[in-house]
Amino acid sequence: MNLTKTPYTLDVQGLRITLPGTARPVLDGVDLHVGARETVALVGESGSGKTLTSRSALKLLPPGAVVEGAVRVSGQDVLTMNADQLRALRTGRVAMIFQDPRTALNPLRRIGDFLTESVTLARSMSMSQADATARAVELLRAVGLDESALHKYPGQVSGGMLQRVMIAAALMGDPALLLADEPTTALDVTTQAEVIALLAELRERFGTGLLFVTHDLDLAAAISDRVYVMYAGRIAESGPAEALFARPRHPYTSALLASTPRLEAPQGRLAAIDGHPPDLRQELTGCPFAARCPLATEICDQQAPAPQPAPGEPHHQAACHHSDRLEGSPVDV
Ligand SMILES: Nc1ncnc2c1ncn2[C@@H]1O[C@H](COP(=O)(O)OP(=O)(O)O)[C@@H](O)[C@H]1O
Numbered sequence: 001m002n003l004t005k006t007p008y009t010l011d012v013q014g015l016r017i018t019l020p021g022t023a024r025p026v027l028d029g030v031d032l033h034v035g036a037r038e039t040v041a042l043v044g045e046s047g048s049g050k051t052l053t054s055r056s057a058l059k060l061l062p063p064g065a066v067v068e069g070a071v072r073v074s075g076q077d078v079l080t081m082n083a084d085q086l087r088a089l090r091t092g093r094v095a096m097i098f099q100d101p102r103t104a105l106n107p108l109r110r111i112g113d114f115l116t117e118s119v120t121l122a123r124s125m126s127m128s129q130a131d132a133t134a135r136a137v138e139l140l141r142a143v144g145l146d147e148s149a150l151h152k153y154p155g156q157v158s159g160g161m162l163q164r165v166m167i168a169a170a171l172m173g174d175p176a177l178l179l180a181d182e183p184t185t186a187l188d189v190t191t192q193a194e195v196i197a198l199l200a201e202l203r204e205r206f207g208t209g210l211l212f213v214t215h216d217l218d219l220a221a222a223i224s225d226r227v228y229v230m231y232a233g234r235i236a237e238s239g240p241a242e243a244l245f246a247r248p249r250h251p252y253t254s255a256l257l258a259s260t261p262r263l264e265a266p267q268g269r270l271a272a273i274d275g276h277p278p279d280l281r282q283e284l285t286g287c288p289f290a291a292r293c294p295l296a297t298e299i300c301d302q303q304a305p306a307p308q309p310a311p312g313e314p315h316h317q318a319a320c321h322h323s324d325r326l327e328g329s330p331v332d333v
């Protein structure tokens with residue numbers, strides 16, 4: 001493997017995506033950065049826009065999406081790329097682990113072919129079939145499977161196994177930037193821990209940058225250098241993982257942290273907050289969290305809050321009119 005590969009970065013600026021049939025953008029001014037060799041978590045409850053944000057890095061967007069803003073991979077604007085450039089990007093050093101492995105796999109192709117074809121077909125890699133198979137076996141072992149998986153069809157293995165296959169597939173091309181969309185959701189806790197360790201090792205050994213999408217705050221805390229908390233298509237809070245979890249500046253982050261005891265991390269802890277995010281069929285003038293927020297006042301319904309740095313912490317930002325009232329203590333919602 002190439003130990004001296006160039007680090008890749010991801011820069012999302014002011015990303016606004018509008019889908020047909022909605023009254024407001026589904027992503028509304030998202031700013032997100034993954035630095036070289038950095039592990040960044042994108043956290044939020046289901047429907048907040050995490051998948052759309054991560055897929056935008058490869059311009060894999062729903063039909064009819066109207067896109068504004070900029071998405072750059074290592075400085076290159078992805079949104080203006082032509083078909084050839086996009087193909088090179090998608091078969092190159094940026095890999096994605098998709099949220100739903102069954103829809104990403106061809107049911108009529110053996111898992112072994114799926115694993116090896118990306119690296120034997122891509123001109124940039126042109127690995128021999130024998131080398132590709134050896135690498136596939138090595139990676140299957142790394143994710144807790146054995147080589148018998150090579151000969152199986154997707155329909156013959158469990159969802160958890162398929163998710164591990166997807167992780168192995170993403171690592172086949174030795175990615176410099178890995179976009180992992182809830183990669184461990186279908187796994188049991190032990191395998192989940194193994195996969196997290198594998199991703200951490202990847203970064204240590206090869207300097208792979210990682211955008212780790214999850215609805216699990218404990219996982220985010222365990223794996224990331226920095227965290228973005230997303231709510232209703234906007235970044236509610238972002239910052240170094242330690243600061244953000246110790247001193248949340250957005251009532252949504254605070255409520256998430258307060259909603260379930262730490263360490264136990266049941267699936268779906270984010271659902272523990274009462275109420276729902278605002279409907280996409282309705283326009284929104286103020287803060288999207290106002291209806292669920294214990295700190296909301298009149299201004300929250302009238303004016304969308306812009307991200308503001310915490311005092312003395314320029315890289316820790318929250319989009320809230322009342323951050324100062326939080327004083328780092330978890331709010332009960
Ligand atoms: N292809 C699509 N067509 C219509 N709406 C979509 C599509 N993809 C996503 N959405 C909507 O966009 C919002 C954000 O979706 P998504 O990025 O998948 O959220 P998350 O990954 O955080 O659960 C949701 O309200 C979802 O219903």
Ligand SMILES: [Mg+2]
Pocket residue numbers: 050051052099181
């Ligand atoms: Mg998703």
